[in-house]
Amino acid sequence: MKPTDTTNPDYFHKVVDCQWACPAHTDVPEYIRLIAQGRFSDAYLENRKSNVFPGILGRVCDRPCEPACRRGRVEDKPVAICRLKRVAADHRDDITDQLPKAPAETNGKKVALIGAGCASLGVANDLAPLGYEITIFEALGATGGLMRTNIPRFRLPPEVLDEEIDYILDMGVDLKLNHPIESMKALLDSDEYDAVFVGTGAPRGKNLEIPGRYDSDRIHIGIEWLESVAFEHIETIGERVLIIGVGNTAMDCCRTSLRLGAKDVKVMARKPRGFFKASDWELEDAEEENVDIVVNHSPKEFVLEDGKLVGMRFDVMEYNIDETGRIDRGKAVDEVMIPCDDVILAIGQDNAFPWIERDIGIEFNEWDCPVVDEKTMMCSRDGVFFGGDSAFGPKNIIWAVAHAHEAAISIHKYCQGEDIGDRLPVGLNLSTQKMGMHEWSYSNDYDPAGRRLMPHVDLKERFKKLDIEVELGFTAEQAAKEVERCLNCDIQTVFTAKLCIECDACIDICPVDCLTITHNGEEADLRTRLSAPAENLEQALYVSDDLPQTGRVMVKDEDLCVHCSLCAERCPTGAWDMQKSHILLPYAADEADSKETTAA
Amino acid sequence: MSYIAKPRVSHPGLPKNKLGLTTRDYEGTVSTLCAGCGHDSVTAAIIQAVFELDVEPHMLAKMSGIGCSSKTPAYFVSQSHGFNSVHGRMPSVTTGANAANRDLMYIGVSGDGDSLSIGVGQFVHAIRRNLNMCYMIENNGVYGLTKGQFSASADIGSLPKKGLPNQQEPIDPVSTALSLGATYIGRSFSGDKEQLVPLIKGALMHDGFALVDVISPCVTFNDHEGSTKSYAHTRQFYHHVTDMDYIPPAEEIKAKYAEGEAMPVELHDGSTIMLRKVDDEYDPTSRAAAFKYLRDHFNAGEITTGLLYINKERREMHDLMGNVDTPLAELPLDSLNPGSTELRKILKRYA
Numbered sequence: 027m028k029p030t031d032t033t034n035p036d037y038f039h040k041v042v043d044c045q046w047a048c049p050a051h052t053d054v055p056e057y058i059r060l061i062a063q064g065r066f067s068d069a070y071l072e073n074r075k076s077n078v079f080p081g082i083l084g085r086v087c088d089r090p091c092e093p094a095c096r097r098g099r100v101e102d103k104p105v106a107i108c109r110l111k112r113v114a115a116d117h118r119d120d121i122t123d124q125l126p127k128a129p130a131e132t133n134g135k136k137v138a139l140i141g142a143g144c145a146s147l148g149v150a151n152d153l154a155p156l157g158y159e160i161t162i163f164e165a166l167g168a169t170g171g172l173m174r175t176n177i178p179r180f181r182l183p184p185e186v187l188d189e190e191i192d193y194i195l196d197m198g199v200d201l202k203l204n205h206p207i208e209s210m211k212a213l214l215d216s217d218e219y220d221a222v223f224v225g226t227g228a229p230r231g232k233n234l235e236i237p238g239r240y241d242s243d244r245i246h247i248g249i250e251w252l253e254s255v256a257f258e259h260i261e262t263i264g265e266r267v268l269i270i271g272v273g274n275t276a277m278d279c280c281r282t283s284l285r286l287g288a289k290d291v292k293v294m295a296r297k298p299r300g301f302f303k304a305s306d307w308e309l310e311d312a313e314e315e316n317v318d319i320v321v322n323h324s325p326k327e328f329v330l331e332d333g334k335l336v337g338m339r340f341d342v343m344e345y346n347i348d349e350t351g352r353i354d355r356g357k358a359v360d361e362v363m364i365p366c367d368d369v370i371l372a373i374g375q376d377n378a379f380p381w382i383e384r385d386i387g388i389e390f391n392e393w394d395c396p397v398v399d400e401k402t403m404m405c406s407r408d409g410v411f412f413g414g415d416s417a418f419g420p421k422n423i424i425w426a427v428a429h430a431h432e433a434a435i436s437i438h439k440y441c442q443g444e445d446i447g448d449r450l451p452v453g454l455n456l457s458t459q460k461m462g463m464h465e466w467s468y469s470n471d472y473d474p475a476g477r478r479l480m481p482h483v484d485l486k487e488r489f490k491k492l493d494i495e496v497e498l499g500f501t502a503e504q505a506a507k508e509v510e511r512c513l514n515c516d517i518q519t520v521f522t523a524k525l526c527i528e529c530d531a532c533i534d535i536c537p538v539d540c541l542t543i544t545h546n547g548e549e550a551d552l553r554t555r556l557s558a559p560a561e562n563l564e565q566a567l568y569v570s571d572d573l574p575q576t577g578r579v580m581v582k583d584e585d586l587c588v589h590c591s592l593c594a595e596r597c598p599t600g601a602w603d604m605q606k607s608h609i610l611l612p613y614a615a616d617e618a619d620s621k622e623t624t625a626a
Numbered sequence: 627m628s629y630i631a632k633p634r635v636s637h638p639g640l641p642k643n644k645l646g647l648t649t650r651d652y653e654g655t656v657s658t659l660c661a662g663c664g665h666d667s668v669t670a671a672i673i674q675a676v677f678e679l680d681v682e683p684h685m686l687a688k689m690s691g692i693g694c695s696s697k698t699p700a701y702f703v704s705q706s707h708g709f710n711s712v713h714g715r716m717p718s719v720t721t722g723a724n725a726a727n728r729d730l731m732y733i734g735v736s737g738d739g740d741s742l743s744i745g746v747g748q749f750v751h752a753i754r755r756n757l758n759m760c761y762m763i764e765n766n767g768v769y770g771l772t773k774g775q776f777s778a779s780a781d782i783g784s785l786p787k788k789g790l791p792n793q794q795e796p797i798d799p800v801s802t803a804l805s806l807g808a809t810y811i812g813r814s815f816s817g818d819k820e821q822l823v824p825l826i827k828g829a830l831m832h833d834g835f836a837l838v839d840v841i842s843p844c845v846t847f848n849d850h851e852g853s854t855k856s857y858a859h860t861r862q863f864y865h866h867v868t869d870m871d872y873i874p875p876a877e878e879i880k881a882k883y884a885e886g887e888a889m890p891v892e893l894h895d896g897s898t899i900m901l902r903k904v905d906d907e908y909d910p911t912s913r914a915a916a917f918k919y920l921r922d923h924f925n926a927g928e929i930t931t932g933l934l935y936i937n938k939e940r941r942e943m944h945d946l947m948g949n950v951d952t953p954l955a956e957l958p959l960d961s962l963n964p965g966s967t968e969l970r971k972i973l974k975r976y977a
Contacts, residue, residue: 100635464629472633527857528817529662529845534670537633537650539640559639575861590633598662598845 027549027569029579032520035454038607040566041584042516044107047094049428051611052076054091054107055516059468061114062509067121069114074125076611077111078148078194078427081186084112085497086177088274088305088422096513099562100538100586103477105511106500113505115186126155126615128197133157135441138219140207143171144423145225145414147194148430149437152614154197156438161219162199165206168257169195171227172415173423175253176275178282179493210382214410221409221437224396225426228415230378234270234371238328242335245328248275248372255282255492262286264367268338269293270325273303276372280317283370285492292318292364294325294338298345301353311496315485320364324356329363337365375420395419402446403433411436434614442621450617453610458603459517460594466604468517470591472537473510514589518607521580523571525601528578532593532602533557538586541593546572546579556583632656644680652677654701659694662849664816664842664857665764669701671819672733672762675826676703679874687723687730691716691745694771695737695764695842714745717752720759721943727953728944731830732759738779739769742797746778749799753806753835758942760829760836763799764816766844767855774847785852798924803837804917804935810836811916811935815860816843818931825933827872833894834942841929865923868910868932869902891936901933910935 030037040046044054052073060069073080077087087108095104135158139146142164150160168174169191173182195201207213213222231247239245244264248271254260263286269276272295280291293312295302298321302309313319323340330336341358348354377395382388387407389397396405398412405412413433414426436446459467481498488494500508533541539558546552552567553560560567565585572579594602632653640648652673657666676686686706688699692713699708707730711719716734724732741749741763752761767780776784779799780792803811810832814822822840829836841860843849849856873879875896889901889910901910909915916935923930954962964972 100638471630472635474634527662527845527849528861529664529843529857530667530670530817530819531662534666535632535656537635538637540637558637561639575858586637588633588635590630592630592632596661596666598660 027546027552027567029523029571030566030568032568033454035452035609037566038454038456038516038518039452039609041518042607042609043094043096044091044105045516045609047090048077049090049425050076050431051428051609052091053516053609055512055514056608057114058105058107058110058509058512059514061110061505062469066114066117067119067124070118071121071124073111073114076427076431077424078151078430079144079190079423080111081115081190082173082182083423084108084110084115085186086173086182087111087424090424096515096586096588097511100513100588101476105513106477106480106508109480109497109500110505110508113500116499122193125193126151126197128154129157131157132159135159135220136161136218137221137223137437137441138163138213139223139225141165141171141224141226141414141416142169142201142203143225143227143414143426144173145227145416145426145430145433146223147191148427149223149225149413149434150197150199151194152431152434153437154194154199156614156618158438158441160199162201163205163207164201164203167204169201169203171225172249175256176249176278178252178255178278178285180281180285180488180496181278183493183495206381208381210388211386214386220441221411223411223413223433223437224416225412225414225430226379226416228375228377228420230376231371232374232376234325234373236325236327238330238335241330241333242328244335244368246368246370248279248370249375251370252278252282255286260286263288266290266366267292267368267370268364268366269370269372271295271303271371271373272319273372273374274305274308275375276370277304277308277312279370279372280312281315282492283368284315284317285489288368290318292320292366294323294340294364295319295321296324296343297353297356298322314482322356323362323364324358326361328369335367335369337363338369339363377416377419379416393419401432401449402436403429404436404440404446409440431611431613435612435617438614438617444621450612450620452612455608455610456518456520456605457608458605460603464595466517466591467606468514469510470514470517470589470604472513472588472590475507475511477511478504478508515587516607517589517591517604519568519582519587519589519593520603520605521568521570521582522601522603523573523580525599526570526573526580527599528573528575529598531596531598535592535596537590537592538588540583540585540587542581543573543578544581552581553583556581558583560585643677645682647677649673649677652683652703654699654704657698657701659697660770660846662845663694664766664840664845665695665698666701667816667819668735668762668764668822668840668842669698671816671822671826672735673702674819674823675830678823679827679830681731681830685730687720687732689716689720689723689732689734689759691736691740693737693740693769694844695735695762696740698735698764699733714740714743714748716740717745717748717757717761721752721755721757724757724759724943725954727955728758728949728951729953733762733830734759735762735764738763738765738767738777738799742778742799746797750802750806753803753808753837755943756807756809756834756940756946758834758944760826760832760838762826763837763839764842765799765839765855766842766848767853768844768848770844770847774844781854784854785850787847787850791852798920799837799839800930800934801917801920804913804920807937807940808837808935809834809937809940810933811839812837812933813839813841813929813931815841815864815929815931817857817861818864821866821869821931824870824872828870828893828899828933831872831893831895831897832936833938834940860929863928865928865930866932867903867905867908867919867930867934869904870933871900871902873898873900891938893938899933899936901936904932911937913937
């Protein structure tokens with residue numbers, strides 16, 4: 027193998043599994059260390075830099091970081107990254123004076139953002155401080171988009187939502203509520219805006235076209251029903267409720283039903299466990315509330331008697347799962363009728379752009395989604411940008427925020443007449459963390475503690491009202507314990523081959539046997555010759571230059587390194603060092619700064 | 627030394643031996659030697675060897691004297707027996723322990739100071755007795771614990787960190803052991819575990835006195851230019867004459883050996899040492915030839931390594947003395963003690 031090119035920022039970035047997996051690349055280890063130091067406000071602001079909504083995301087993020095967390099490979103359970111984010115939000119002081127501010131004078135450029143959800147708010151957050159005049163058009167009478175309409179209050183209290191949205195609106199954003207854009211053509215033709223951003227989400231719940239669908243008013247579309255509950259248009263539901271589908275919306279629907287008076291709630295899944303779309307933790311939370319999850323039932327028809335919904339008929343399915351874990355289409359082996367009073371359909375959602383004319387230069391693909399550039403977020407018409415679910419279909423909040431940062435850069439460059447494809451590269455800073463002979467700037471010892479459990483409001487208590495937040499947040503003691511589980515993957519093991527005397531000290535001390543000195547070879551061959559099996563092909567081998575004394579190479583399997591620093595401590599020559607990698611992600615403000623610097 | 631202990635977390639895919647243990651289960655406390663000390667690598671090699679031999683920790687006794695080397699038994703197999711004796715007296719303490727319990731596996735870890743200066747008398751007599759033990763010398767040419775004075779194994783002309791070169795003849799533990807009739811003699815290097823681990827395994831399984839002299843650089847006081855026991859010097863003048871594989875009893879010999887290259891030596895328990903000659907000329911069964919070869923290469927400035935001599939004919943201490951197979955420590959008192967009537971009979975012989 028060739029020596030690893032550690033000057034490419036991606037190499038060390040990938041080692042920080044959580045940060046790499048996060049679409050917005052939040053510097054997780056850094057904010058966890060700040061929490062450990064009791065610097066909650068700093069931890070909050072560190073989060074806000076990349077993910078804009080720490081208080082919201084600390085409760086309802088899809089947390090792609092956690093399945094990626096190295097701790098989950100070394101032991102069983104990953105660090106509770108998401109809930110630590112909430113700790114930062116819960117315990118922060120007033121940070122308003124540290125937030126970005128809009129300059130006294132605007133730069134004369136106007137940007138329209140359509141939809142007041144996370145994507146548009148993210149764009150506003152990045153552009154308002156640069157002096158842009160921002161107008162947000164929202165069809166509903168409230169901000170937040172799906173964060174408010176689809177996420178129940180017992181998971182995300184409105185105060186949390188309002189506070190973080192206000193941080194953005196308070197920069198002087200012009201918010202027009204109850205102002206649906208009904209014609210994109212009219213908006214563009216008005217020539218009032220230098221750029222337009224579409225962040226309207228994926229607002230159309232999928233339907234289930236089976237017999238009986240339109241014969242009862244007790245069959246609801248999940249996201250519409252959740253919205254009606256959020257705006258208090260619906261306040262009750264029947265005793266027996268069937269939820270069709272087993273994604274995260276289904277979890278919100280079943281738990282909301284329980285709070286509106288349902289006694290018997292069943293989530294009907296077509297496939298067996300392991301093939302559910304819902305996140306494990308959302309499933310766990312629903313099952314804790316005694317929701318019945320029924321597997322292998324495929325909806326067949328709605329059953330009505332005298333025009334009244336009395337139940338639903340299902341095919342009972344059987345599936346074959348092959349060795350690779352793939353499931354076949356299955357076959358029906360039986361049929362069953364399950365009685366119910368209401369049915370909620372939560373089988374996915376689609377994009378819908380009835381208000382965008384198809385002859386104004388905005389190209390749509392075969393799925394009726396706009397054609398959007400993944401890097402710049404611009405569509406086929408110059409000056410029109412998309413982000414969030416409206417860009418590439420339903421994803422989640424953190425993806426919307428990531429899109430927003432990229433779109434903001436593009437909008438800025440577009441408005442300034444710069445090439446939107448010519449963007450600042452991601453940068454990397456490395457700095458040694460050595461403080462003394464055996465002293466490091468971070469808590470390097472491995473803490474074998476298990477993952478802390480989130481305390482919940484008592485089962486009886488929580489159903490009394492719709493807006494009792496179930497999760498109480500970590501206590502100070504829990505947070506203090508949980509932060510120590512973080513392996514500080516951003517404190518990198520950095521190797522300088524020319525200093526190595528091949529004494530083997532690092533290899534002997536490494537608790538997870540990730541180091542080997544051996545003759546170089548191709549990667550597949552090298553992986554068979556390491557101190558311990560290196561079977562995780564997703565994780566890189568760090569290969570050094572030839573070592574001075576024997577010409578062999580130092581190979582590190584990044585997979586299970588616990589960043590304990592012992593290799594560096596036992597190294598007599600300083601060939602190993604622990605260096606913090608700081609990934610420098612460019613935002614719109616950096617693009618603006620870089621031009622100012624060049625101009626000066 | 628490190629302030630944190632080596633975390634107990636380990637690679638989930640670590641191989642297990644017949645006892646279901648991993649190498650991690652054969653560790654001791656974290657070393658307090660200098661970072662980069664060769665001795666720590668020797669410790670790691672011992673851990674690997676006893677792991678591969680499926681040694682039950684309670685059947686192992688770790689013996690040592692005084693010195694950096696003699697600290698190392700604390701760093702491997704925490705759950706075995708250990709005795710940290712007086713300076714240079716490890717061989718006699720081991721003799722006593724072995725006399726009482728011949729069933730244990732004895733590993734003595736000594737250094738060039740402990741064995742070739744203060745304890746040289748003890749060292750040579752343990753060889754004479756053919757005491758059944760693995761005797762490791764972690765040989766770095768200096769007294770590291772007292773800040774780097776030359777030891778008895780320092781080569782003529784070797785430079786200290788400060789001061790004048792050494793003028794006195796070195797004592798070579800390998801030639802010394804050869805001249806005294808040791809029955810298993812090997813030399814290796816802390817930086818070459820591929821060679822060292824099988825050498826230690828063979829030494830532990832050999833029935834009799836097995837010497838493993840390991841060049842183990844002192845990273846603090848003897849790893850500079852002009853030192854003949856530095857990492858760089860050892861690698862430059864490393865002369866590898868034999869390789870060996872240790873093959874446990876009743877295990878099929880899987881590796882392929884070229885015609886005439888391999889020389890199997892069967893040990894008392896049915897295990898086999900498969901010797902592979904790197905230098906065709908070398909005969910590890912001839913004392914005289916080995917002695918000459920070592921001398922010639924030493925004079926050429928080379929460090930000859932590998933399994934250098936093996937003799938299966940000479941019997942170990944217990945067999946020379948005609949002792950019973952059962953360890954004396956396990957015999958009931960009445961069979962150990964003949965009683966007063968017998969004692970009187972014996973005393974009468976001298977009346």
